[in-house]
Amino acid sequence: GIQVEQSPPDLILQEGANSTLRCNFSDSVNNLQWFHQNPWGQLINLFYIPSGTKQNGRLSATTVATERYSLLYISSSQTTDSGVYFCAAHSTGNTPLVFGKGTRLSVIA
């Protein structure tokens, strides 16, 4: 099945800094999603982005499907951005969404 790798595993930022999280995947994808897991464990949908670029406020994401990677950009980070960011993808048909191990982000004031 598809393999999903995320980097870096941990990231500490000063409030106001920008960051880039990376997701590499081993196969062509029908679906790629970025999630933020908050301290209460809820998986919040950030982007559904099997290809192209999307922006939502301070967050944006780009997926280059032909090169099998996706990037999540966080600008002007805030303490509320802290948590774990997951990338998840599935390749074809009815295969399940496979998650990476996540990037744990800590934003300090």
Add this chain to the structure above:
Amino acid sequence: GAGVSQSPRYKVAKRGQDVALRCDPISGHVSLFWYQQALGQGPEFLTYFQNEAQLDKSGLPSDRFFAERPEGSVSTLKIQRTQQEDSAVYLCASRLTGVTGELFFGEGSRLTVL
């Protein structure tokens, strides 16, 4: 409903007890998934339904785990004779279509087996 709803949010079971976890998907969503998330790890796939049909149960860790979705809406994940290694958060997700599209997760059911 507005989102995926799971109950109970927290469950403590003694080793050997049976537990049942419920998932109410978003109304009209065809696909329903169960995932297991151990502490500090990413969610791992357990099983998948399209309407009432269980199309993939390859992720269920043992025959103590059983899932059903008899009417194509609400689903129940049952764990028999719970073991300590079953302690985890169980996440349910739903998707509008059968094959692809955005997945939406519930808040999860945290199971602790003593």
